[in-house]
Amino acid sequence: xxxTTKHTKDTKRELPPGWKWVxxxxxxxxxxxxxxxxxxxxxxxxxxxxxxxxxCGRFIGKSLRFISLERAIELKCTLxxxxxxxxxxxxxxxxxxxxxxxxxxxxxxxxxVSILRLYDNNVIADTLVAYMNTEExxxxxxxxxxxxxxxxxxxxxxxxxxxxxxxxxxxQRIAAILREQMAAxxxxxxxxxxxxxxxxSLADAFLRQVFPQPGQPLPPGWKWVxxxExxxxxxxxxxxxxxxFISSPKFLRITDIQNGxxxxxxxxxxxxxxxxxxxxELHDGDIVFARTGATTGKxxxxxxxxxxxxxxYLIRVRPSALISPAFLYAYFQSDEYWQTIxxxxxxxxxxxxxxSMLAGxxxxxxxxxxxQRIAAILREQMAAxxxxxxxxxxELETINALPAxxxxxxxxxxx
Numbered sequence: 001x002x003x004t005t006k007h008t009k010d011t012k013r014e015l016p017p018g019w020k021w022v023x024x025x026x027x028x029x030x031x032x033x034x035x036x037x038x039x040x041x042x043x044x045x046x047x048x049x050x051x052x053x054x055x056c057g058r059f060i061g062k063s064l065r066f067i068s069l070e071r072a073i074e075l076k077c078t079l080x081x082x083x084x085x086x087x088x089x090x091x092x093x094x095x096x097x098x099x100x101x102x103x104x105x106x107x108x109x110x111x112x113v114s115i116l117r118l119y120d121n122n123v124i125a126d127t128l129v130a131y132m133n134t135e136e137x138x139x140x141x142x143x144x145x146x147x148x149x150x151x152x153x154x155x156x157x158x159x160x161x162x163x164x165x166x167x168x169x170x171x172q173r174i175a176a177i178l179r180e181q182m183a184a185x186x187x188x189x190x191x192x193x194x195x196x197x198x199x200x201s202l203a204d205a206f207l208r209q210v211f212p213q214p215g216q217p218l219p220p221g222w223k224w225v226x227x228x229e230x231x232x233x234x235x236x237x238x239x240x241x242x243x244x245f246i247s248s249p250k251f252l253r254i255t256d257i258q259n260g261x262x263x264x265x266x267x268x269x270x271x272x273x274x275x276x277x278x279x280x281e282l283h284d285g286d287i288v289f290a291r292t293g294a295t296t297g298k299x300x301x302x303x304x305x306x307x308x309x310x311x312x313y314l315i316r317v318r319p320s321a322l323i324s325p326a327f328l329y330a331y332f333q334s335d336e337y338w339q340t341i342x343x344x345x346x347x348x349x350x351x352x353x354x355x356s357m358l359a360g361x362x363x364x365x366x367x368x369x370x371x372q373r374i375a376a377i378l379r380e381q382m383a384a385x386x387x388x389x390x391x392x393x394x395e396l397e398t399i400n401a402l403p404a405x406x407x408x409x410x411x412x413x414x415x
Contacts, residue, residue, distance in 0.1 A: 011140070012162060016413030019166045025159030027128070028085075028118035032155045033109040034077040041065055046072045049080065049100070049109040054088045056096045057133040057182075057403075061103075069106065077108040078115060085116035085129060089152050095141030097132035099125060114155050124171040130178050131163055134407045164411055174410050185402045192399050196392040199385060206381045207334045210374055212364055222366045228359030230328075233318035236291075236355060237310035238272070238280045249277055249307035254290050254314065257300055264306055272309065280309035282316065285325035287332065289315040291353055297341035301329040315355050323365065326375035331363055 012021055024030060036048055048065040072079070080086075082102035087095060090112050097116075100107070109115060118125060131137055140161060145151035166174065212218055228234055240251070249272075256263045282288070286302040292313050310316060319325045331337060340361060341353070366374070409415055 011143070012164075013136075015164050016166070018170070019164055019413065021162040022165045023160055023162050024116065027123050027163065027165075028116050030155050030159040031078050031115040031117065033111045033113040033115065034072075034075060035111045036065075036067060036075070036077075036108075040067045040071055040075075042068050042071075045069055046077070046079070047103070047105060047107045049086065049107050049113065051088050051090055051110060051112040054086045054096060054098050054113060056093070057098055057129060059086075059098045059101055067108070072106075072108055080107040080109060080115065081117070083125060085118070085125060085132075087114045087116060087132065087158060088112065089114055089154070089158070090150060093138040093142075094145055094151060094153060095132065095138050095158075097129050099129055112152070114158055122168055123165070124168070124175045126175040126179065127166075127171040128163065130175070130407060131411055134411060135404060136408075136411070166413070174415055177415050178406065178410060181406055182403060185399060185406070188402075189396070189399050192392065192396040196389070196396060199388045199392050202388070203333070203382060203385045204335060206378060206385070207330065210378065211331060211334045211336055213336065218364055219366065221370065222364050224362050225365045226359065227317070227361045227363055230320050230323045230363075230365065231317055231359070232320045233316060234355055234359050235316055237288075237312045237314045237316065238276060239312040249281070249309055252282065252288070252308050252310040252314065254293065254295060254311070257290075257295075257298075262300060262302070262305075264308065277307065277309060282308050282310055283318065285319065287317045287319070287325065287329055289317065289332075289358065291315050291355075296353065297338065299329065299332040301325060315358055317358070322368065324368065324371040324375050326379060327371035328363070330375060330378045337361075 015021065041048075043066065045066045045068040048063070048067060049061075050063040050065065053060050053063050067077075080100055082100055084100045085097055086100055086109060087097045089095075116128075118128075141153055141158075142151065144157045144161060145153040165171070212222075218224070237252075250264050252262065252264075282302050282305045284302060284304055286305075288300050288302065288310055290296055290298045290313070317328070319328050365371070406415075
């Protein structure tokens, strides 16, 4: 059943002295974007700015759709002007806004974007756009939106929403401060993202130092073996019918593997027989593979599991005494392994591979003591990488929260 978002009234807080609430439609002309069909597209001409081009305070410009100037005139499209404020009428988030830069060519915009064209110079556009990317604004726009699973706000409702407007000198001061501080935040974000990328590349660098690259000779004592030759088991999991849910023992599905960690969640339902448990139970040191979907080829080392069985869309590898599970798992994180997956997976991005393909994989195998030595070193290195990755992600998360905090302060009159 369709669920429609309704509102009763626009909730507005008390403003600092000298500020006032002003309707968006009183500040400028609010214009609908144009309805353009796929059949109108051409290779060049007037660029169609789409909803995905509108970022939170910045123009993204990722789409490359065009219609001819003749068709734009025929459809009576609104040609955009540099500096026009573009407002997304759809999530996420609904109501986000940016200014159109001077792109050097003619543009129109799609129907899911509204255009705000300011009447005069009594409003600083940058200050206005800054407010239109606050959590307060997003919440108020959503309150006025309507629709089912993907709400929209109409132009008529947008133009009656009110903006907290300080006096012009205060707008200019806020805009200048935000411009400087947001630039500093962007520099910090870029630096943090570069650090995070560097940390992520460390793991690949450590693995490249260990495993021979394609075309390189194996170190003395190493040999190529097929995975099936060094495994006790290499098989598929338990197939449960659509209406059968396993609660005892625990049942491992792809959805239970989150951020590289296994979540041993219980699923309400039936128990399975002890004979099936014996056949499909996971042991410490087993490695499971996703064999279909977007995670095809991704592997997970089972560590100290509870009594559990695994689903049929996973493949279990149980290493024999000839190979260290930690060494084998490390190999399955290497570039060489992933290149084999990319070359061999059937069916494209959502394709899969089977147990016989996995059994035929050739892997470089050193003597067991060397495997154990390598695995111990990699375990220590990867733990250090994980600590650095977590610290870098926390730093980036803190930086990403700064713009919202700055905007809250700005429109509470605290800058």
